Each structure stands twice: as structure tokens, then as C-alpha cells.
Amino acid sequence: MDFSLTTEQQLRVGAAKRMVEDHIEPILDANDRDKGLPKAAVLKIMAKAAGLGLTSARIPRAGGGAGMTMLDYGLMGEQIPPAVGVILQTHEATTTRMYHGCSMEQKERYLSDLMGGQRITCTASTEPDVGSDPRGIKTSVSEATDHLVVSGSKVWISNALVCDVMNVTCLLTRDNGSSGVVRVLVDRAESDFETHELDILGLRQSPLGNVVFKECRVPKRNVCPDNGDTAKLLTLVWLANRPLIGLMAVHLAQKALDAARSYAGIRKQFGRYIGGFQLIQNDLAEIETAVLTSRLVCYNALAAIDRGERANGLSAMAKRYAVESCDRAIALAMRIHGAAGLSRELGLEQLARDVRTISIPDGTPGILSLIQGRELTGIDAFRG
Ligand SMILES: Cc1cc2nc3c(=O)[nH]c(=O)nc-3n(C[C@H](O)[C@H](O)[C@H](O)COP(=O)(O)OP(=O)(O)OC[C@H]3O[C@@H](n4cnc5c(N)ncnc54)[C@H](O)[C@@H]3O)c2cc1C
Structure with a gap:
């Protein structure tokens, strides 16, 4: 190897x-x-x-x-x-x-x-009442004579504010009363929908928004073919997304490590560089270990996906481990900086806000540990 x-x-x-x-x-x-x-x-x-x-x-x-x-x-x-x-x-x-x-x-x-x-x-799945459990989507699509009508709300949608076309998960009720989840392409150039910017903790320069479809007219040709594979398609992408997000956490923690290491070499207290104190060295060692192990667990999951192996557990493990380890690493780096760690000017507080924010999309830590647990035991803890 x-x-x-x-x-x-x-x-x-x-x-x-x-x-x-x-x-x-x-x-x-x-x-x-x-x-x-x-x-x-x-x-x-x-x-x-x-x-x-x-x-x-x-x-x-x-x-x-x-x-x-x-x-x-x-x-x-x-x-x-x-x-x-x-x-x-x-x-x-x-x-x-x-x-x-x-x-x-x-x-x-x-x-x-x-x-x-x-x-x-962008992709719009999450709704006010539908988060980790994708069942129960309420955004509806119905057929009018020469167009479709989409009605409902989507929340926490990345790129919502700037997108040209949105891949929207909707519930289609057919004439015979049966219903199923379909994907509809809602194109801003031909359909009217509202977006509202969200004001959240981190990733503040990412154009995240809520979306409201009020009897939004969509051409019939914009329904994606129903192959019964909506869930499969979402999963296909999620598998790699999770370690990819884990590596975003690594990006943030690496910055925190670089800053903490450098600060420990220039900041003096009690007549010595703080980098010479054993407790600071322990914190630095913990931060570096978190960065390296998080990086490796994410690379490992991505390499398994490339080899075509089943990677559901590895992918979930990678995101959860990386985000949580890097969150702690960033907190330690802030501590090494004392009060300076809290200043906006230095930017460490932004690393802390951003890592918290990426812990949610594509699986919360709790959901990811249940996915890994399901792989380990063969028992689905979500639905029994
Ligand atoms: C920055 C950001 C970007 C996003 N981008 C998108 C996007 O582009 N498109 C999109 O559709 N959505 C997006 N989302 C939404 C995201 O996918 C959801 O927020 C996420 O799926 C969690 O749903 P929820 O927030 O409703 O939490 P909930 O599902 O309500 O969960 C609340 C808490 O309960 C826990 N929980 C839930 N079920 C269980 C269980 N069975 N056992 C134990 N604990 C459980 C969860 O872990 C969590 O801690 C984004 C969110 C964020 C923060």
C-alpha cells in the first residue's frame, strides 16, 4: 500500500x-x-x-x-x-x-x-416536516391540461438563491388515486417560485435558501422519467458526498492546525513561548492527529467507492468521524489562541461555525452512526 x-x-x-x-x-x-x-x-x-x-x-x-x-x-x-x-x-x-x-x-x-x-x-428534497426521513414529502405535483402545477415548500436548499434549474422531489398523485415520488425540473426561466435567504451559523457565503412554490406552472416535459429509482439515485450521490464533506472538515481543521502551530511559536507567556508548555503540545498533537486520521478515513471511503465496493458504512463513518474530530480540533486551536481565538479578524471562529454547519447536510451525525450500525449488525434501527 x-x-x-x-x-x-x-x-x-x-x-x-x-x-x-x-x-x-x-x-x-x-x-x-x-x-x-x-x-x-x-x-x-x-x-x-x-x-x-x-x-x-x-x-x-x-x-x-x-x-x-x-x-x-x-x-x-x-x-x-x-x-x-x-x-x-x-x-x-x-x-x-x-x-x-x-x-x-x-x-x-x-x-x-x-x-x-x-x-x-441544485436539489430540493428537505421540507419543513421532512428532514432525515425522506418519506412523507408533501410538495405536490399535479397535472393540468397543458402543464404541471407544483405546490409546497422546500427548506435549507443549497444554491436555491442562485440556481437556474432546481431538481425538486415531489409527490405525484395520479388519476387512479395512486401516488409516488417523482423528480421535477423547475426552471427559473419558465416557472415562477420564491426563494428566501437563510441566516444561519456558518457557510454564510453559500447561497442557502428556502423555496416556496405557489401553484407554480411547470411544462410537462420537465418531469423526470419514472424508473422507480429516485431513492437509488439519491443514495448513489450521497455515498461519495459524505466523505467529500468530511474532507471539507479536514480543510477547516488543517487551517486551524496551521494557525495554532504558528501562534504557539510566537506567543509568549510566563517568559516562554506557549508552544514549549506540555499542555499546549498535547493540544497540538491532538489537533494534528484529528486532521490526519480524518483525512485518511475519508480517502479510504472514496477509494473503496472507486473499487466498486459496498461503502455505505465507510462513507457514513468518514463524514461523521471527520466532522466531529475536526470540530474538536478547531475548538482546541481556538483555545490555544486564548481571546484572539474568538476574534473575527483571525477567522478561527468562522472555521468553528463552518464545521458545525457541514455536520448537517447529507446525514446528521446521529443518522450516519445508524447507517454504520445497520451495516455492522444487519438490523435497521430506523424502522425496525
Ligand atoms: C448547510 C446545509 C445545506 C443543506 N443543503 C440541502 C440541499 O441542498 N437540499 C436539501 O434537500 N436539503 C439540504 N439541507 C437539509 C438537510 O439535508 C437536512 O437538514 C438534514 O437531512 C436533517 O434534517 P432536519 O434538519 O430536518 O433534522 P431532523 O431530521 O428533524 O433531525 C433532528 C435531530 O433528530 C435526529 N434524528 C432523526 N431521526 C433519528 C433517528 N431515527 N434516530 C436517532 N436520531 C434521529 C437527527 O440526527 C437530528 O439530530 C441542508 C442543510 C444544511 C444545514
């Missing part, structure tokens, strides 16, 4: 780092740190990300995508600040779902622009 990166992987990581330094950081700095990025800024980032294959990572080359391994995708994603990482991953994951689950005609209408980063997309 060789833990070193190949030359190609080193090049990918270097390219992602340069994109962050030359394009993403300047855009984040030029915009309000407490508000979702405006659409023009997101499109600029998308264009650069598309050039590196990050808007189509999971779409095979034969389908016009970048066809990356999940490990390579993770290595690159780890370099990107999570407020932007969530924008890109939401867009790319939705594009992947569309690639696998849309009709030929729908793909021809959307995929090229989405993979090229010229239009933005």
Missing part, C-alpha cells in the same frame, strides 16, 4: 490550490462575509471549476464529463473553502443525478451548460 500521491494527483491538487488562491479567495474577500455570494460571483467560480472538471467530476468522459475517480475528486475538493465547496458539490451532484435520471431530451436541454458551469443547479 502506497500512501503517496501520484504525479497526476499532485498536479490536480496544485491546480485546485491555484484556483482557490487566484480566483476563489479574491471573490470571497470582495463580497460580504455574512451573505450568500451573488449569482455573478458564483458563475465566475463555476467557470473556473468547470475548467478543472469539478462541475462534472462524476459524469463519465463518454458523457462529456470529467470522469474522475472519487479519490481524485476528494483530493481537489479538500483544497476548496467549504462555503464554495458546498456550492460546487451541490451543483455537480445534481448534474450527476440528472445525467443518470433524466430523459435524453432533458439532458440535451441542460447538461452541456451545467457541466460547463454556465448555468447553476
